Amino acid sequence: MLAAVYGRTGKAHVVGVTGPPGAGKSTLVNALIGEHRRAGLSVAVVAVDPSSPYGGGAILGDRIRMSDHALDDEVFVRSVASRGQLGGLSSATARVVDVLDGFGFNSVIVETVGAGQAEISIMHLAQTVIFVAAPGFGDETQAVKAGVLEIADIFVLNKADHPMAKKADRSLHEALPASSGGGWRQPIISTVAIDNTGVSELFAKVREHWAQLDPSECARAATVRAQQQLAAAVAELASAYVSEEPDFESLAKQVLSGQLSLKSAAEEAFHVIASRTRPVE
């Protein structure tokens, strides 16, 4: 299925939506779907939620907020659980995004919660990244720490109907990195996702950002996607190799006894694999 998709990817506008839990990301995505549809664009949504570290299950609840377009054939919503894979999350998401892109959706929106490393790596899949904050979380400073502010192209202060909205707006403005002159200026847009306030402005900015992107920038996002999938596939191969080869037992024992750090042992194993599998010249 994937083989059929490659060669047809790279046409969709991939939009990332991230921010703290409960900020209103899904509600905003629902509203953005409406804007896309009014503009005659088809949309696919990939909504990522974390898997429980205990037992690996997950409650995927984003769909509940996206019911306005439940029967529209030009709208597709897929819920994805992070399945706790280190780095694998972004590769699994990348695969889904590629399939939807290859399928011909005009836009693919990826929603992830939080502001950790995993979310940031997912956001590299997107050409346009929206960071959604809401009053009363004090998330602005957290986001600065996590480095989300650097990768965001558009800031949204959602729940502008909240009494603390003015204050949050001020601290978001303060937390923003000073504009580096020239190039794209990251706008801050206030929205009330539950009643569509500010959503058409947001959509206009999303399209504007897409329009001013260098085509090479878009190609870069597609390459990042392919590279993340490659990295995951390599990790899988290496993992199978190391678990099956009895030779690696001695390395494992050295780790167990404290003679070698796990990292050094892994590097050693990597060299062994590389030397053995080097093609004959």
Next chain:
Amino acid sequence: MSTEIAPGEPIRVLLAKPTHDCHDRGVRLVAKKMRDAGFEVIFMNFLLPEEVIRAALDEDVHVVGISTSSGGHLPLFGDLLAGLAAHGRDDAVVIGGGVIPPDDEKTLRSWGVEAIFGPGTNAEQAIAMIKRRLATVSS
């Protein structure tokens, strides 16, 4: 798509309740228990059975569970079963919950609804039933 589950792949369950049905504590509890049992649970509200069918197709779920306490079960499940079959997904395990009178329950079972978990049953029973049922298919 079939109910074949690859080793290590989690069971995916769609749990749906009518939007106007405000008794959702039960479903939410079931969703949590299912998550703790390792299932991936997609939670949704719906107005029309078509919305549940669409979600079941888009999300490639193995199980569709509907919680209803506000009547109209027969046409609802009838449409759901017919819609899944029309899209080649009659392999999906369909179960019900909420308040469903015993007579309706009999009819629903005869149509292919595999279990009804009404008052007096618990989430653990539903989880055990799903695990048993899907283990049979995948082995």
